[in-house]
Amino acid sequence: MTELDLLVRARRVLTPQGERPASVGVVGGRIAEVGPYDADRSAAAVVELDPELALLPGLVDTHVHVNDPGRSEWEGFETATRAAAAGGVTTIVDMPLNSLPPTVDVEALRVKRAAAEGRVHVDVGFWGGAVPGNGADLAGLHAEGVFGFKCFLLHSGVDEFPPLAGDELAAAMRTVHDLDSMMIVHAEDADTIEHAPRSHGRGYDGFLRSRPQVAETLAIQQVIALAETTGARTHVLHLSSADAIGVLARARADGLRLTVETCPHYLSFLAEEVPDGATAFKCCPPIREAENRERLWRGLADGVIDCVVTDHSPCTPELKRLDSGDFGAAWGGIAGLQVGLPAVWTQARRRGFELGDVVRWMAQRTADLVGLRHKGRIEEGCDADLVAFAPDDAFVVDARALAHRNPVSAYHGRPLAGVVRRTWLRGQEITGNDPNGRLLRRGER
Template structure:
């Protein structure tokens, strides 16, 4: 079957349907799942070719709702062409692009239109977009909702780039008033500056020096603010990239009190730990930081208990010079980790050893992420009427991450040389074969996903 062609049906001995893995045939019509049949019920009467994948696992494509594509403006860091190819190679069929690190950031209606124009004709998978909340842009929020952003992100601490300043309490109250009644969601980079008790004079090439500069208290303080706002305004709130397990009690208490609050963690917090980061290895730097192994196990327990809703990449690449590998200074290096292509394999390599099932993978990497982005009526599930977005993969097979097989624009990643379990073989987006074993369809077939306006958004 040619890359880029429309698939009529996919047959496998291992199709994940609900919590069950069983033989089935997924019949596709007009890019949607038309019906799901048992092998014996399938007559073979479809217009085109049936793709038989043997006993490879067929699942809904991954929805990665935390990706920094950085285009326009910082396209040397990443871009839609490279990011979405990497996504397709990792079984990711939908990404949601973050509003910052591109110039201009997605903080006005005009900037959103510029972003859409820039992304046109460059996406190999479907792409939705977050807007941003910064000081003074409250009157841009509703127009951006009406134009189709999936929601908004803000920072409670310096974002790392000047054009996306962080918000104070007044800005937050103004934004919350705009978002009330819209059904939209506000995402928080939840760290706040706190009074440091220790002197910061350690060796900047030691990871422990950087880790001490971003203690758990910074996340606790920020999340206390988020939970109060969420309860007060009853606007959907979401904590991005939770690295510390300590604020989970606060989150649970707020949810029990009726806060519409969700939380994600990332592949790097689940796969990497502070004790194993070598001196000067700034490819491991991100904010909030990778913490210790005890904390990591607490994050896994929270995932298992349903206290953490989803797992994302927070793919945040940059050019190699910004990582300061020449002097290994963690305090100066850009904070961000590239992993968009490897999320499924990273997660499965660790999760399978901890008793997680394939159905957990779909819940945490596809269904809940689609829900957060208001895409859960078309993405993240294998059911009739949903987009035929499928990942076909071998969860038993292993592979080593080598630079030559990385499709991100910049290849620097802490995972180089790591062996993972779970090889993505085919990726299908809306019924079209976009990726197969290292090859891509000749042209980008992804589309922009604009979120329909919630009914009471215009009324207020």
């Protein structure tokens, strides 16, 4: 038998078939075998995990804003991917906006890849953008390997990535269908938010009123209608409003190619508990009330919500307006890439979910969403992306100790369950010193 490059033994191995003691053998960066715990196998390196550690597949986070190039003072490929690895995430897919230029044509994609080359500690794929006037660019981006196309239905927060509306959105979705790609949508209704009360000052209630739940429901209904008429595969980003779950469930029951994500911050935080001036909690759509949070958890349990991703969207402390605490002026985005796994596990275990559920939401289904069938699972033939996780250990988040660029996080001071002890990418342990991640293209192994 071929000697293994690496053999990892663990009493708790999370496989697609369930949790069990096993040994995982690696050859050439891929999982060659998943055998009995005490398998008598020769390997160049053998790792025996302590009994309290679980071996998980590396997480796949399909919603990350790296902001590099152009706004690398907000974040960057080196810092974002180091934070990902520290949090058990071995693959990210980078969003097309907040970087300059935005990824709306082939040349911009090449600029972004050049900025990432040789600087990533985990594997990185890229979304393309769908904006007014770039319909002719979508086929070229698709040919260059983007995993799909993101659009907004209202102002994105940056002027260089404008929203699609009406006929433009319909045309883009027809193109996406013809390419056999996917449209991923920030679904909030522009008109509803335009007529909502303006957000200003230190009170979170005012910000919450400025992004009402009905804005999500109306936008999702529009997206569903276009998905029906165009046949485009469609994905709803960062669902925060549980009011939309019924609409989504009916669309899924009707057979639409529709998937849905939510985020750790919507499953963790409560609007009632956000302190005045705590702009680290500002994100769009917003964190909502306790009753809404519990309905999101039921949506996950029922399978209406497919997966959980971080929507890691950091910025500089200045842009968060930490000095004034003005929710109206602060940038909307939460930095959570490194703590997404423990944040979800902390809440999931309280509700009776198993570690395997978290793996399914944050690794397997996200990998499937973007067609990375060789990621997100401990199975023969898959990439040996592995995480040693201590589910019963706990820690208190210190934003200053996190690996992303700026020490701002809504999770600062929050106690969480679950600690990532070690992370391997294709069988090589990630140390944070040598960036060995690859740049991924759709359809390539």
